Amino acid sequence: MSVPVFERVALIGLGLIASSMAHAMRRAGLAGEITGHARSAETREIAREIGLVDRVCETAAEAAEGADLVVLCVPVGAMGAVAEEIAPMLKPGAVVSDVGSVKKAVIEAVAPHIPEGVHFIPAHPLAGTEHSGPRSGFAELFDNRWCLIVPANGDIDPDAVARLSALWEGMGAHVDVMDADHHDLVLAVTSHTPHLIAYTMVGVADDLRRVTDSEVIKYSAAGFRDFTRIAASDPTMWRDVFLTNKEATLEILGRFTEELFALQRAIRTGDGDHLHDYFTRTRAIRRGIIEAGQDTAAPDFGRGAARGDKTEPRK
Amino acid sequence: MSVPVFERVALIGLGLIASSMAHAMRRAGLAGEITGHARSAETREIAREIGLVDRVCETAAEAAEGADLVVLCVPVGAMGAVAEEIAPMLKPGAVVSDVGSVKKAVIEAVAPHIPEGVHFIPAHPLAGTEHSGPRSGFAELFDNRWCLIVPANGDIDPDAVARLSALWEGMGAHVDVMDADHHDLVLAVTSHTPHLIAYTMVGVADDLRRVTDSEVIKYSAAGFRDFTRIAASDPTMWRDVFLTNKEATLEILGRFTEELFALQRAIRTGDGDHLHDYFTRTRAIRRGIIEAGQDTAAPDFGRGAARGDKTEPRK
Known part of the structure; x- marks a missing residue:
């Protein structure tokens, strides 16, 4: 020992x-x-x-x-x-x-x-x-x-x-x-705002679930299922996070809403180039995360019961 | 055979x-x-x-x-x-x-x-x-x-x-x-809108990354990392999804924004009860998904390299 x-x-x-x-x-x-x-x-x-x-x-x-x-x-x-x-x-x-x-x-x-x-x-x-x-x-x-x-x-x-x-x-x-200020801003981006968004989306689906019976759960596919995992986190802990990191969370939420509205407008006006460019750019940050050793490249989302199967993609 | x-x-x-x-x-x-x-x-x-x-x-x-x-x-x-x-x-x-x-x-x-x-x-x-x-x-x-x-x-x-x-x-x-109408609405909730939101959040972080060097990636923790995985999906496929499921996606986005603004206001005004109630409600839908066999209860997010370790929680 x-x-x-x-x-x-x-x-x-x-x-x-x-x-x-x-x-x-x-x-x-x-x-x-x-x-x-x-x-x-x-x-x-x-x-x-x-x-x-x-x-x-x-x-x-x-x-x-x-x-x-x-x-x-x-x-x-x-x-x-x-x-x-x-x-x-x-x-x-x-x-x-x-x-x-x-x-x-x-x-x-x-x-x-x-x-x-x-x-x-x-x-x-x-x-x-x-x-x-x-x-x-x-x-x-x-x-x-x-x-x-x-x-x-x-x-x-x-x-x-x-x-x-x-x-x-x-x-x-x-x-x-x-330092503390910087910590709170970085976490607002990497954790706090994503959690709030996941909670929101799951809440929206929960409303719709009452309309469509259990289909939202039954057909919960790639994307939404990861959100529900996030949105299942401890409610008291997260309430306190948002109440105490208010400033940084509201700042990042503001940026988020601005970007979301731009994408929403692109959908409404049929601006495919804007969407494609944006989605291409976000792919790069994912590669950065894999290279930084913060995640693996193994295919995962949408795999449900196979999560953890370690089915490796053919490279 | x-x-x-x-x-x-x-x-x-x-x-x-x-x-x-x-x-x-x-x-x-x-x-x-x-x-x-x-x-x-x-x-x-x-x-x-x-x-x-x-x-x-x-x-x-x-x-x-x-x-x-x-x-x-x-x-x-x-x-x-x-x-x-x-x-x-x-x-x-x-x-x-x-x-x-x-x-x-x-x-x-x-x-x-x-x-x-x-x-x-x-x-x-x-x-x-x-x-x-x-x-x-x-x-x-x-x-x-x-x-x-x-x-x-x-x-x-x-x-x-x-x-x-x-x-x-x-x-x-x-x-x-x-039927097709119903399919497109259910998928807008369970997949299309969550993907758009994940793309948006990763885009916001990408902007901030330029300010804070690689910290957003380095400290990419629970929440955000799952978003980057979603946002790494094929750009052409997703562009077409949003352009062709415009109506349902915009409808669900409208509901999402409404809910997000309500939560944002709760943060701004310090309404902890609203946040706690909302987060408690979203926990239930997660349980529904696990019971429906669409995912396992194994702890996962925030686990990075351990994804797939099959470390079971003590029950």
Whole structure:
């Protein structure tokens, strides 16, 4: 067993990310002891039943007491209250981090509660599935994914950052550092706005489903099915993302609507060249993603039950 | 070897669908001989090189001559011209079908050219990947997917429909019959509008990429990556889809924009309840899709290189 990166780690909130962290930390022996707390009694009961962490605590404060690292894994809107609750129990030299999808709002909510001598280092692992809850975690979730570390202010402790980075790398992730404003804009483009759009489209289909019985589901083909997967994500987490990354999301939504209207006009006026040029351009960004190692070129969408078949295209 | 369903099958156009049909027909011994034609000399050359069909022909007319089944596998906008070209070569009792994603426009373009005594039975297999071209096909593409048969008019030959259905079932698909108007509306919801939206979002990100270097690609996480996969689909095919299913696509786009603006307003005004209710509702349609067997519950998006790992969630 390797030497633990942190002797005691406390996970506050026991959903998909926290439960995956517990599995990933255990896989690599990164923590001496893992404590955990979830607000819901049912979640705590499940966590105990499946032995998710070493000790499930009744309060966040109890879980955080004496911890070398406390990771806030609650929805972004709940971070401030949790930080306030655990603040008196934090020991000097401890690291407090989080896994929120939005960083500016988390820093604003959490930083004021962090005592002198405690290192607050926000982070955001770019990983997830459409499932949630303590049973949804698995050790491989972060493998080869990015974890962005977003220092809250200038005077952060380099040693604390190095240890948090080592933890994430030990869980399989690649680590990068980014400032909070930039993080929130990049994520608005790559994650937040796409999720909102997927939610919207699935909602539209849901309305139509009442008209056409179950055909929308039955014939759910390429395109729409991927949207439903996205739109099945945790509602509370996503509500908080949009409420707290309002500015960047609204900016990107504005650009999106502008482009969509241009394409809509091209459809209405029959401007095939505009459509073809646009669709050709978007193909290139896909190639960039494959080259960047963020996805494989294996054919996938529209494959339903064959997802994961690893049927490779003939090249 | 089973008895072929059609003695001679001609595939006009040799892209993803036609090449997958060739593999799938061979897998099950459904055709005695398969001829093929593609407009591009390069495509014909590749088809010969990989032995995609039994005989690659220089013209569509030559491929269709004497065929018992001719399947038009060209972009929707090219269907009419191909039908006109092959019409004189069609033998009495032959079946002409297609695989277009839009049905009303195909029927309008093709039906006038079909000679007396030839059975025109449009069809649409709900299957695809983001790849295109003669090398992209594979035999499993249609397994457990739907193929919608859309009779062009009332007086279709039941025996011809039965044989075309048997062919698609032999290639692994489930067959259903639907009228053209309804088909085009259902597909506008489940496929066409989602594709347009994905193209739009990727285009917006592409603009931003120039500002933020390659970060949009590097940190392409859950949500956006699925969009890029969709937006990498064949530009010509999709241009034709939107130009020919204009009415239904514009109708669904109108509903989409309405819903999106309502969510946008909820974000702007901080109406968390509206967002949470909406996101909870969309989760249900996802469950419906899984229950309908159109996808698995395995966690997927955001998993990048692990796509296909079959890491099952702990249940």
